[in-house]
Amino acid sequence: MADMAIRSQQLQEIKTGGNWHVLISDTDQKTVSMISTRPEVKVFGWYGFLKEESKYTVSGKPVSLAGMDKNVSDKILPMKVLEGSYPKEKNEVVLTRNAKLDLGTHVGDTILLEHPDSKPVELVVVGFIEGTSKILKQNAYVMLMTKEGFEYSIPQEEYENLYLVQLSRYCNMQKVITDIKEQYNLTDKQIIKNGNLLAVLGQSDNDYILNLYATAAVLFIIVMVAGIMMLASSLNTNIMQRTEFFGMMRCLGATKKQIMRFVRKEALYWCRTAIPIGILIGTAAIWVLCAVLRIIVPGYFSEMPVFSVSWIGVISGIAVGILTVLFAVRSPSKRAARVSPLTAVSGNINYTQSIRTSAKTSIFKIDTAIGIHHAMSGKKNFFLMVGSFSLSVVLFLCFSVTLDFMHHAIKPLRPWTPDISFISSDQSCSLPDTLIEKLKEYPKVKRVYGRMFAYSIPVVSGSQNKKANLVSYEDYQFSWAKGSLIEGSIDDVKKKENYVLIVHSSDRSLGVSGKITLNIKDKQKEIIVAGLLSSSPFDNAEDEITVICSERAFRELTGETGYTIIDIQLSAGASDSDVDSIRSLVGTDTQFSDRRASNREAKGIFYSMALFMYGFLVIIVLISIFNIVNSIAMSVSARIKQYGAMRAIGMSGRQLIKMVASEALTYSIVGSIVGCIIGLPMHKDLFEKMVTSHWGDPWQLPLGMLGIIVAVVIISSVFAVYGPSKRIRDMSIADTISAL
Amino acid sequence: MEILKVMNLSKIYGKGEAQVNALKNVSFTMQKGEFSAVVGESGSGKSTLLNCIGGLDNPSSGKIILDGKDLFSMKEEERTVFRRRNIGFVFQFFQLVPELSVEQNIVFPILLDYQKPDPESVKEILHVLGLYDRRSHLPGQLSGGQQQRVAIGRALITKPMLILADEPTGNLDSKNAQDVMDLLIKASRHYQQTILMITHNINLTTSVDRVLRISDGVLTDLGGGKNEALS
Numbered sequence: 001m002a003d004m005a006i007r008s009q010q011l012q013e014i015k016t017g018g019n020w021h022v023l024i025s026d027t028d029q030k031t032v033s034m035i036s037t038r039p040e041v042k043v044f045g046w047y048g049f050l051k052e053e054s055k056y057t058v059s060g061k062p063v064s065l066a067g068m069d070k071n072v073s074d075k076i077l078p079m080k081v082l083e084g085s086y087p088k089e090k091n092e093v094v095l096t097r098n099a100k101l102d103l104g105t106h107v108g109d110t111i112l113l114e115h116p117d118s119k120p121v122e123l124v125v126v127g128f129i130e131g132t133s134k135i136l137k138q139n140a141y142v143m144l145m146t147k148e149g150f151e152y153s154i155p156q157e158e159y160e161n162l163y164l165v166q167l168s169r170y171c172n173m174q175k176v177i178t179d180i181k182e183q184y185n186l187t188d189k190q191i192i193k194n195g196n197l198l199a200v201l202g203q204s205d206n207d208y209i210l211n212l213y214a215t216a217a218v219l220f221i222i223v224m225v226a227g228i229m230m231l232a233s234s235l236n237t238n239i240m241q242r243t244e245f246f247g248m249m250r251c252l253g254a255t256k257k258q259i260m261r262f263v264r265k266e267a268l269y270w271c272r273t274a275i276p277i278g279i280l281i282g283t284a285a286i287w288v289l290c291a292v293l294r295i296i297v298p299g300y301f302s303e304m305p306v307f308s309v310s311w312i313g314v315i316s317g318i319a320v321g322i323l324t325v326l327f328a329v330r331s332p333s334k335r336a337a338r339v340s341p342l343t344a345v346s347g348n349i350n351y352t353q354s355i356r357t358s359a360k361t362s363i364f365k366i367d368t369a370i371g372i373h374h375a376m377s378g379k380k381n382f383f384l385m386v387g388s389f390s391l392s393v394v395l396f397l398c399f400s401v402t403l404d405f406m407h408h409a410i411k412p413l414r415p416w417t418p419d420i421s422f423i424s425s426d427q428s429c430s431l432p433d434t435l436i437e438k439l440k441e442y443p444k445v446k447r448v449y450g451r452m453f454a455y456s457i458p459v460v461s462g463s464q465n466k467k468a469n470l471v472s473y474e475d476y477q478f479s480w481a482k483g484s485l486i487e488g489s490i491d492d493v494k495k496k497e498n499y500v501l502i503v504h505s506s507d508r509s510l511g512v513s514g515k516i517t518l519n520i521k522d523k524q525k526e527i528i529v530a531g532l533l534s535s536s537p538f539d540n541a542e543d544e545i546t547v548i549c550s551e552r553a554f555r556e557l558t559g560e561t562g563y564t565i566i567d568i569q570l571s572a573g574a575s576d577s578d579v580d581s582i583r584s585l586v587g588t589d590t591q592f593s594d595r596r597a598s599n600r601e602a603k604g605i606f607y608s609m610a611l612f613m614y615g616f617l618v619i620i621v622l623i624s625i626f627n628i629v630n631s632i633a634m635s636v637s638a639r640i641k642q643y644g645a646m647r648a649i650g651m652s653g654r655q656l657i658k659m660v661a662s663e664a665l666t667y668s669i670v671g672s673i674v675g676c677i678i679g680l681p682m683h684k685d686l687f688e689k690m691v692t693s694h695w696g697d698p699w700q701l702p703l704g705m706l707g708i709i710v711a712v713v714i715i716s717s718v719f720a721v722y723g724p725s726k727r728i729r730d731m732s733i734a735d736t737i738s739a740l
Numbered sequence: 741m742e743i744l745k746v747m748n749l750s751k752i753y754g755k756g757e758a759q760v761n762a763l764k765n766v767s768f769t770m771q772k773g774e775f776s777a778v779v780g781e782s783g784s785g786k787s788t789l790l791n792c793i794g795g796l797d798n799p800s801s802g803k804i805i806l807d808g809k810d811l812f813s814m815k816e817e818e819r820t821v822f823r824r825r826n827i828g829f830v831f832q833f834f835q836l837v838p839e840l841s842v843e844q845n846i847v848f849p850i851l852l853d854y855q856k857p858d859p860e861s862v863k864e865i866l867h868v869l870g871l872y873d874r875r876s877h878l879p880g881q882l883s884g885g886q887q888q889r890v891a892i893g894r895a896l897i898t899k900p901m902l903i904l905a906d907e908p909t910g911n912l913d914s915k916n917a918q919d920v921m922d923l924l925i926k927a928s929r930h931y932q933q934t935i936l937m938i939t940h941n942i943n944l945t946t947s948v949d950r951v952l953r954i955s956d957g958v959l960t961d962l963g964g965g966k967n968e969a970l971s
Contacts, residue, residue, distance in 0.1 A: 355880060358839060358876070358878060361840070366848070367852075642835075645831070645835035646837065649823075649824065649829060649835075650823050650825070651824075651852055654817070732797070734788075734796045
């Protein structure tokens with residue numbers, strides 16, 4: 001899954017940023033020619049970009065203009081053409097989609113590229129391209145033309161000549177880049193790396209990929225440890241059932257080393273079937289997960305491979321399978337080698353030799369007492385079983401903290417995330433309040449809500465002078481804020497004009513019932529803190545506090561009636577033309593931000609993280625289930641003759657099943673308790689480090705997660721009895737007790 | 741008083757050419773307090789007969805009536821409970837529960853009924869068996885003879901209608917074997933216990949009331965009364 005994620009990231013990076021590894025600027029043509037002929041250079045292309053201080057406009061609106069040669073447009077920065085075609089002639093251009101409405105242009109239209117110091121240049125719009133989420137969010141326009149067109153339209157002093165280089169995948173890119181720098185005496189400013197793409201290609205000194213693979217490696221080890229404990233327990237039981245056989249082998253002359261090799265080879269023989277099955281199931285599972293991601297977030301995960309095979313995953317799977325077996329078989333093979341040749345004569349060493357205490361029949365009923373005793377009599381086995389269960393509980397609890405972190409950290413997916421926003425051009429309360437009512441009536445608008453902002457208001461809190469950003473909330477936003485309320489009440493803020501909410505800050509000097517004096521337009525106004533929020537959608541400087549009040553309170557405090565921002569959430573199926581209509585309704589004299597693409601990206605990140613986290617939790621759960629089912633089956637198998645004798649004496653089938661269930665539940669209950677004793681402090685520690693320190697949420701007992709894992713462990717114990725109970729029911733008592 | 745009545749008991753294993761008639765129309769009765777031995781060579785059907793009488797194996801045909809109750813007209817669970825309360829077993833390999841002490845093993849059938857054993861009865865049996873001082877020991881800490889005595893105690897504790905002993909001395913040395921036989925005889929005489937014992941050791945039959953021979957599934961009465969075929 002890590003491999004698939006990396007591949008997807010690579011494709012996504014190429015899609016958003018282009019398929020270039022190095023950008024060279026501010027150098028002469030000779031150096032450029034020599035670099036382009038290097039054997040490691042796969043694609044080399046020219047890219048012209050207007051300097052920032054350029055004042056080019058189209059219809060009075062500033063525009064970013066870029067030119068590229070064919071190599072760049074075909075192989076390095078291919079842009080998806082939504083309408084029309086890519087420019088071929090020097091007077092042809094393509095625009096990003098958002099320019100269509102804003103500039104009111106269509107394919108075939110002629111536009112004028114204007115500059116205050118030069119003649120306007122006539123250009124023909126031949127197409128519209130998909131912009132990146134960043135471009136759309138910032139409502140910037142990009143115009144692309146051919147190299148010839150750029151050189152024709154723009155004076156040389158207005159633009160930068162940039163050269164984009166795509167290196168071969170099989171070279172050490174860092175080394176090549178360093179070599180180019182040294183050979184041609186280029187500075188860091190002249191040669192810029194595409195850090196994001198290099199990182200996802202594993203060619204960066206950046207930590208991202210290394211962290212991802214390191215994380216995968218750590219998880220690999222954890223899963224392997226759990227698997228080793230589980231297998232070792234099973235192998236132990238398996239060996240103990242066959243001590244007579246090993247005694248016979250020793251009788252016939254097998255050395256201890258030969259016995260150990262025998263046991264090891266037997267265990268490795270299982271790998272012949274188990275590993276291919278595991279690889280097939282794992283590959284199929286990855287296909288399903290990749291398909292799920294593509295369905296859930298098609299925009300972001302469109303490049304996710306669906307029927308691809310991760311060779312790293314396959315090799316790792318084979319390695320973990322073999323390593324797990326090799327580690328797990330060490331102790332059981334030594335045990336088998338220690339079996340005395342006399343057991344060939346005396347029969348299987350059974351559990352009598354290791355039993356030191358009797359079952360507690362005075363405390364429990366006979367069947368329960370024997371079941372508990374079966375679980376606890378073999379110290380090593382008990383340790384392994386309890387250890388593997390408690391490891392599952394610990395891992396589950398610790399990993400659940402990352403879910404809390406993820407829910408806090410990925411803001412755009414909060415319920416208040418808008419699809420599109422209209423923002424006052426000068427950040428004042430200039431958007432008329434009547435606009436909201438108009439927008440509500442639009443059919444594709446699901447929700448519309450506004451906020452009023454007053455920035456950097458001087459405040460006095462206690463004896464401290466600070467600055468505050470005052471923000472208004474309406475009903476939707478107040479209801480969403482309840483989820484992050486740490487202390488106090490939101491109702492007072494909604495009802496009373498001088499009550500406010502503040503957002504948790506690291507210094508924690510202000511709390512509920514605290515008083516703040518605002519200095520607005522030279523008037524002092526005292527407000528009371530009614531509630532404390534762990535977070536808000538707004539960022540502010542360290543010495544600033546965010547103060548949230550009702551719209552009525554804001555109007556009362558500031559005298560303003562309009563909005564600074566109006567956010568809109570669209571209904572499902574809202575198209576680009578719906579967005580264009582809404583923009584027409586609002587007008588083009590406000591800033592417009594289209595967050596749909598960036599929301600999709602954030603959703604993509606969220607879902608891939610969630611899939612990873614939940615996927616790992618599912619693996620932990622599956623290991624627990626397999627562990628208990630396997631262990632109980634092995635335990636019943638080992639004691640089947642004893643069960644036959646008990647049936648003969650008069651133990652009913654139901655009592656036998658109760659006995660087996662008691663054994664299973666002993667493992668799972670003790671394992672859960674030990675897991676909680678170790679896992680809960682670890683959960684608390686991780687939660688405080690990852691969540692409380694950032695957002696202030698106090699640690700609470702993770703009853704939900706705890707409930708899930710403990711329920712899984714216990715329910716799987718109950719189900720583990722099903723197979724053995726069937727075996728016991730079908731058992732022929734006569735055959736069992738007469739067998740030696 | 742007739743305790744056991746076996747009527748036309750047959751047991752067939754396998755099919756076709758592999759078919760084996762382990763028991764062929766066996767019929768006999770046992771009276772209360774009778775100590776009978778069934779002798780026969782290996783593969784003659786002794787254990788099959790015992791397993792059927794004990795309700796451990798379903799006969800192919802015939803009936804087994806124990807104290808007026810048809811054993812195989814009961815459902816499996818009902819038969820298990822009946823066996824627990826009315827039939828005692830003594831196996832060749834003792835088959836004690838390794839996790840239970842001597843005392844717990846002896847009262848095992850009572851514990852299976854979720855009842856509390858009578859401490860006086862338990863004490864008496866422990867003394868009779870000579871195991872009072874070892875009552876807290878585990879089976880792994882006992883000799884073979886001691887383990888078999890525990891098994892006999894377990895068989896006796898519920899004062900069952902019938903005790904079935906399958907080669908009870910087969911795994912013991914001669915001294916222990918004699919001790920075990922003495923216990924069984926004492927149980928039969930002193931407690932009026934009805935005992936059916938399987939053995940391949942003819943020497944053990946000198947102390948019993950009646951000897952039955954089984955050969956190729958056919959049961960023959962060798963005495964006390966007359967030498968008659970019981971199949």
